[in-house]
Structures are given as structure tokens and as C-alpha cells.
Amino acid sequence: xxxxxxxxxxxxxxxxxxxxxxxxxxxxxxxxxxxxxxxxxxxxxxxxxxxxxxxxxxxxxxxxxxxxxxxxxxxxxxxxxxxxxxxxxxxxxxxxxxxxxxxxxxxxxxxxxxxxxxxxxxxxxxxxxxxxxxxxxxxxxxxxxxxxxxxxxxxxxxxxxxxxxxxxxxxxxxxxxxxxxxxxxxxxxxxxxxxxxxxxxxxxxxxxxxxxxxxxxxxxxxxxxxxxxxxxxxxxxxxxxxxxxxxxxxxxxxxxxxxxxxxxxxxxxxxxxxxxxxxxxxxxxxxxxxxxxxxxxxxxxxxxxxxxxxxxxxxxxxxxxxxxxxxxxx
Amino acid sequence: xxxxxxxxxxxxxxxxxxxxxxxxxxxxxxxxxxxxxxxxxxxxxxxxxxxxxxxxxxxxxxxxxxxxxxxxxxxxxxxxxxxxxxxxxxxxxxxxxxxxxxxxxxxxxxxxxxxxxxxxxxxxxxxxxxxxxxxxxxxxxxxxxxxxxxxxxxxxxxxxxxxxxxxxxxxxxxxxxxxxxxxxxxxxxxxxxxxxxxxxxxxxxxxxxxxxxxxxxxxxxxxxxxxxxxxxxxxxxxxxxxxxxxxx
Numbered sequence: 001x002x003x004x005x006x007x008x009x010x011x012x013x014x015x016x017x018x019x020x021x022x023x024x025x026x027x028x029x030x031x032x033x034x035x036x037x038x039x040x041x042x043x044x045x046x047x048x049x050x051x052x053x054x055x056x057x058x059x060x061x062x063x064x065x066x067x068x069x070x071x072x073x074x075x076x077x078x079x080x081x082x083x084x085x086x087x088x089x090x091x092x093x094x095x096x097x098x099x100x101x102x103x104x105x106x107x108x109x110x111x112x113x114x115x116x117x118x119x120x121x122x123x124x125x126x127x128x129x130x131x132x133x134x135x136x137x138x139x140x141x142x143x144x145x146x147x148x149x150x151x152x153x154x155x156x157x158x159x160x161x162x163x164x165x166x167x168x169x170x171x172x173x174x175x176x177x178x179x180x181x182x183x184x185x186x187x188x189x190x191x192x193x194x195x196x197x198x199x200x201x202x203x204x205x206x207x208x209x210x211x212x213x214x215x216x217x218x219x220x221x222x223x224x225x226x227x228x229x230x231x232x233x234x235x236x237x238x239x240x241x242x243x244x245x246x247x248x249x250x251x252x253x254x255x256x257x258x259x260x261x262x263x264x265x266x267x268x269x270x271x272x273x274x275x276x277x278x279x280x281x282x283x284x285x286x287x288x289x290x291x292x293x294x295x296x297x298x299x300x301x302x303x304x305x306x307x308x309x310x311x312x313x314x315x316x317x318x319x320x321x322x323x324x325x326x327x328x329x330x
Numbered sequence: 331x332x333x334x335x336x337x338x339x340x341x342x343x344x345x346x347x348x349x350x351x352x353x354x355x356x357x358x359x360x361x362x363x364x365x366x367x368x369x370x371x372x373x374x375x376x377x378x379x380x381x382x383x384x385x386x387x388x389x390x391x392x393x394x395x396x397x398x399x400x401x402x403x404x405x406x407x408x409x410x411x412x413x414x415x416x417x418x419x420x421x422x423x424x425x426x427x428x429x430x431x432x433x434x435x436x437x438x439x440x441x442x443x444x445x446x447x448x449x450x451x452x453x454x455x456x457x458x459x460x461x462x463x464x465x466x467x468x469x470x471x472x473x474x475x476x477x478x479x480x481x482x483x484x485x486x487x488x489x490x491x492x493x494x495x496x497x498x499x500x501x502x503x504x505x506x507x508x509x510x511x512x513x514x515x516x517x518x519x520x521x522x523x524x525x526x527x528x529x530x531x532x533x534x535x536x537x538x539x540x541x542x543x544x545x546x547x548x549x550x551x552x553x554x555x556x557x558x559x560x561x562x563x564x565x566x567x568x569x570x571x572x573x574x575x576x577x578x
Binding site for chain 2: 180181182185186188189192193195196197198199200201202203204
């Protein structure tokens with residue numbers, strides 16, 4: 001697909017999604033769309049580092065939680081407006097990304113070693129937020145209810161929809177731009193063969209640092225949105241493994257290293273969990289079991305994800321694994 | 331252009347490089363030959379920053395580049411290729427070559443255009459949209475050459491670009507290498523295919539067990555007794571000389 005065609009498709013798809021608040025009047029249905037967009041944002045954030053950069057992270061909760069806690073702590077402890085918190089939260093998450101990236105890429109950690117260290121960082125942050133006072137420790141933080149647009153707390157779901165729509169669209173446009181830039185070419189080169197990339201003059205460390213910071217930034221934005229949408233945080237929600245798993249599940253199911261993969265993955269996952277809720281009821285853990293089974297099926301049979309499957313059905317490349325091509329690619 | 335002096339490197343008890351000194355003059359093709367395990371590829375890795383030498387220095391264009399990382403050396407205009415070809419599998423031939431082109435070119439469209447031009451130059455023009463992973467061995471070798479060439483280098487280090495090719499493929503690639511030289515790029519090549527070394531290079535260095543044992547124009551070097559012994563074993567030079575004397 002030509003890059004211009006991709007951009008056009010992106011605009012059309014997000015335009016169509018933008019019709020949701022006009023067509024859907026039921027709050028519970030609109031909520032599903034909002035949560036799907038939010039999952040797509042989180043998944044796209046992971047996709048920048050994991051899909052395009054080949055650095056598989058098991059700890060994206062570190063960035064998500066940092067974004068969420070930043071906006072919450074600034075409001076609750078310092079009375080700072082959450083719109084400012086939105087920017088600060090994204091930047092703080094990017095800074096955490098820079099720190100983790102420096103600690104790991106500096107020493108050449110790749111593949112499963114990188115994945116384990118990211119998991120450890122997220123766990124450290126979870127324990128820290130569980131033990132210090134200003135994050136509310138284990139009790140968590142309740143953001144006081146004050147519904148107004150100036151306060152990033154909307155009375156209607158439609159307004160929340162527009163906020164997450166803009167954020168997610170921005171993330172997807174950024175990834176489109178990455179796919180059409182020198183940075184993106186160098187990032188995928190590092191993913192597919194780091195030594196060959198370096199021999200051609202690619203500064204692998206710098207490229208990976210750029211990717212982890214961008215990835216952290218967008219995951220942080222997702223965290224800010226989550227905090228403002230639900231107005232409650234605790235260490236388990238913000239830094240728990242569930243977020244890390246969701247952020248990698250979405251692009252893996254949708255298609256790693258593809259522009260539309262995270263959107264497909266998010267729609268599929270949320271569709272499935274709603275379906276399972278309708279059929280089986282709200283039994284605890286059912287969705288987790290489903291996710292696990294799904295992940296096994298996808299990795300075994302459709303390693304290039306739904307996006308790969310779709311391009312195959314249109315007569316493109318066969319849905320073979322891209323992961324097999326590169327060295328040091330978990 | 332490239333001056334290596336007293337370069338040493340050992341891996342545990344193995345001295346892969348024992349005080350190697352060699353120079354590559356600007357322009358032309360210099361070759362580096364030697365039996366398997368002589369340390370040729372290690373020397374390339376030392377020169378291009380993939381390994382850090384224990385002692386000695388590497389100077390490129392008059393500047394000391396010893397111990398710089400590979401990407402910094404590549405930016406200065408010295409590019410290596412790999413003996414075991416390393417394509418970015420899953421990306422097209424065009425995208426592969428564009429990674430090289432991006433060293434000097436920021437704009438994506440320009441880099442892709444440059445990739446296309448370079449691909450035609452090395453004879454990959456008809457396979458631009460193919461997955462690099464599905465190229466034949468000969469195609470991958472060409473891709474290695476193309477990626478290096480796309481960076482607009484001053485010096486290219488070719489690590490056995492002809493190995494694994496059949497004679498007709500070798501005949502096809504030799505003009506490509508000659509054309510690169512004619513375009514003003516200096517070349518240092520590691521090669522086993524003697525036909526190529528003889529027909530391509532102006533000057534040859536011979537490496538054996540990590541040390542330089544001979545140097546000179548290729549014709550002289552292949553009749554050097556030290557070189558014959560390094561390849562064929564001790565005493566062989568003498569026996570060959572005897573046989574030639576007897577038949578003469």
C-alpha cells in the first residue's frame with residue numbers, strides 16, 4: 001500500500017469513527033467505542049517500540065501509570081489543572097521511558113532480557129506507588145468530582161469521546177509519519193538486524209531511545225485519559241500487569257509493526273469481551289481466559305496479526321512471521 | 331586513505347590479530363587474502379568498530395578512528411559488508427537499500443529514489459519490490475553491495491562478496507565491483523576466489539594466523555613461498571619449485 005493511500009485510509013477510518021457520537025445515543029455503547037479507542041492508543045504506543053522497533057516490552061504499565069499518577073497527584077495534592085497535567089503526564093511518562101531506555105539499551109539488552117527488565121521496572125514503580133504517601137499508597141487516589149470541561153471532567157460521554165478520539169488520531173498520525181520517515185526506516189532496520197543497521201551508519205542507541213520516549217509519551221497520555229475518565233487510581237490499576245498485558249495484546253492480535261494493527265486489535269478484543277459478557281455473563285476471569293487462548297491462537301497461526309491476515313486475503317504477502325526475520329527479536 | 335598500525339586483538343588465548351600493519355591507498359582495489367581462520371573478518375570488525383582492538387591504531391583519512399562505534403565510522407565514509415549476508419528480511423529490496431541511502435539523505439522520497447538508482451546500478455532493478463528475505467544468495471550479495479553503495483562511501487570493505495556464487499554469477503558481479511572503483515570509491519576486499527583477486531585488485535596483503543606474511547601485486551604474492559606454505563602446508567613451496575624445475 002502506498003503511504004499516501006494509507007494516510008487517506010487513516011483519515012477516512014477516523015472520520016467514520018467520528019460519526020459514533022452522532023449515531024450512537026446510548027451511553028453504554030458509546031462507552032465501548034471510547035474504551036476501544038483508548039485501547040488502540042495504548043496499543044499503538046506499544047507498537048512504536050515493540051512493533052516498529054522490535055523491543056518487546058512487558059512493562060508498559062510503567063508509562064501508563066506514570067501518566068495517570070502525574071495528572072492525579074498534580075490535581076489532588078497541588079491543585080494543578082488536569083489539562084496541564086495532561087501535558088506533564090505525557091512528558092513524565094516519556095522521561096520514564098528515557099530512563100528505562102538508557103538503563104537497558106546502553107548495555108545492549110535485547111529480546112527477552114529487555115522484556116524482563118521492563119517488567120521489573122513496572123513492578124518497582126507499582127511497589128513504590130504502593131508505599132509512598134503522595135500517591136495515596138495502597139488506598140489509591142480519588143480525584144474529586146467537579147464536572148466541567150475546564151476541569152477535564154465531562155458531563156457527557158460524547159465529550160470524552162472527542163478527547164480520546166483526538167489523542168488516538170494523533171498517535172496514529174505520528175505512527176503514519178514514522179512509517180514514512182528516516183527515523184522509521186532506521187527503527188525497522190534496527191529491529192530486523194541491528195548489526196547490519198549499525199554498519200550502515202544507523203545510531204541504534206539513539207533510534208531506540210527515540211522510540212521508547214515516543215512510546216512512553218503516548219502510553220502516558222492513555223494513562224491521563226484513564227485517570228480523568230474513571231477518577232480513581234490505585235497502584236494495581238496504574239502499574240499492574242493487566243495494563244502491560246493489554247498494551248501488548250492489542251498490537252500483537254492486530255498486527256505488530258503495522259499502522260492499523262492496534263485499531264483492529266482493540267476493536268477485536270473489545271468486541272470479543274463484550275460478546276463473552278453477553279453470552280457467559282460477568283463471571284470474573286472469563287475475559288482473561290479468552291485473552292490467553294486468543295493470544296496462543298494468534299501467535300501460532302496468524303503471527304502477522306489481523307492486519308497481516310487482511311493484506312493476505314487481498315492478495316498481498318503471505319501471513320508469515322516477521323519476527324523470524326530478525327536477530328535478537330523476541 | 332586507511333592506515334592500520336600494529337593492530338592487536340586476542341580472544342582468550344587466541345591471537346586473532348597480531349600486530350597487523352597495512353595501508354590502503356586512495357583509489358583502486360586492495361585485497362586481503364589468507365586461509366580460513368586467518369583473521370580476515372576479525373580484522374574488518376576491528377577496523378569498522380565492531381570489535382575494539384587491544385592495542386594499535388586505525389587511521390582513516392588522516393584521523394584516528396580507533397575504538398569509535400560502527401555508526402560513527404560509517405558516517406565518516408567507511409562502510410563494510412558482511413560475509414554472511416544480513417538483509418532486513420520482511421522489508422523490500424528498495425527499503426533495504428534506502429536504509430543505506432538515509433545515512434546522507436533525510437528525506438524519505440529522495441532516499442527511496444536513490445535506492446532505486448543504486449539497485450539498477452548493481453543489477454537489482456527488476457527486484458525492487460521483492461522481499462529481501464526471498465532473494466537468492468547471489469541477489470543477497472548484490473543487496474549487500476547496494477546497501478553499502480547507497481551510503482555514498484569513500485571506502486568500502488567487501489567481506490567475501492563473491493563467496494557462494496557460481497562462476498557465471500561471479501562473472502556478472504566483477505564488472506559491478508569494477509564500476510564502483512571507476513566511480514571513485516576505494517575498495518578493500520576479502521576474497522577467496524583467486525580469479526577475482528587476480529583480475530580485480532592492484533595490491534594484495536596476505537594474512538595468516540593473525541599476522542601479515544606477504545604483500546605486493548597479486549601476481550607476485552601468489553608465487554611467494556610463504557603464501558604457498560600458508561595455504562598448502564609446510565614444504566609445499568619447495569616441492570612445487572622442484573616439479574616446475576623438472577618439467578622445465
